[in-house]
Amino acid sequence: MSTATADFAHTRHAETNRQRKANALAAAAANLGLQPYELKVIGSTAVEAEQRRRVRRTAGLDRDPSVETWMLALGYLEARAAGLPGARQCTACGAFVLQVVTEHDQRLLIDPYPHATGTVWPVAAPAGRRSGKSARVLAGHDERPDDQPLYRQHTASCPAAPPRPRSRSRAALCGECGLPLDQVLAERDPTYTTHPKCDPREEVRPP
Numbered sequence: 056m057s058t059a060t061a062d063f064a065h066t067r068h069a070e071t072n073r074q075r076k077a078n079a080l081a082a083a084a085a086n087l088g089l090q091p092y093e094l095k096v097i098g099s100t101a102v103e104a105e106q107r108r109r110v111r112r113t114a115g116l117d118r119d120p121s122v123e124t125w126m127l128a129l130g131y132l133e134a135r136a137a138g139l140p141g142a143r144q145c146t147a148c149g150a151f152v153l154q155v156v157t158e159h160d161q162r163l164l165i166d167p168y169p170h171a172t173g174t175v176w177p178v179a180a181p182a183g184r185r186s187g188k189s190a191r192v193l194a195g196h197d198e199r200p201d202d203q204p205l206y207r208q209h210t211a212s213c214p215a216a217p218p219r220p221r222s223r224s225r226a227a228l229c230g231e232c233g234l235p236l237d238q239v240l241a242e243r244d245p246t247y248t249t250h251p252k253c254d255p256r257e258e259v260r261p262p
């Protein structure tokens with residue numbers, strides 16, 4: 056065997072090995088219901104690094120794979136989700152998600168794989184409804200069905216989702232137009248419930 060042939064065989068073996076590991080990592084991440092952006096390889100946070108350790112252990116790899124192997128794995132993970140029937144991209148972050156319709160006819164984006172903290176599970180669409188995928192959303196008091204796959208709402212994991220509003224004081228909205236009021240005024244003055252220009256009483260007042 057010439058040196059060139061030996062080198063080629065070695066390179067090909069390494070490449071096959073990397074693909075095998077990347078496939079195992081992608082399968083493990085999908086099993087854990089994780090999205091590629093939760094496993095960031097470069098400039099990752101402590102949380103993302105810990106998620107990757109979980110994925111690596113689930114994949115049965117005892118050493119941390121190279122950055123190249125991780126990048127390949129995240130590519131495989133994204134391609135898997137993109138290939139699911141009905142997959143679409145989140146307009147905010149570009150991740151592949153699925154759309155379901157709740158019992159209350161609300162459209163909901165969910166992450167592509169079930170997750171330990173999921174609250175949405177697919178159910179058979181009611182007869183006569185055109186939309187394909189129907190789903191039920193678990194309320195706080197509902198018992199978690201342990202025999203059902205539970206998916207996360209995509210907004211729970213979307214890296215581009217707006218930060219959740221502070222729970223303490225909900226933003227006060229104008230009673231007429233529904234748009235936010237001046238929050239400082241609303242907190243001080245309980246009678247300030249509409250924008251002055253929206254208030255119908257304002258019109259009959261003499262100039």
Ligand SMILES: [Zn+2]
Nearest residue numbers: 145147148213
């Ligand atoms: Zn998103």
Ligand SMILES: [Zn+2]
Nearest residue numbers: 229232250253
């Ligand atoms: Zn208004």
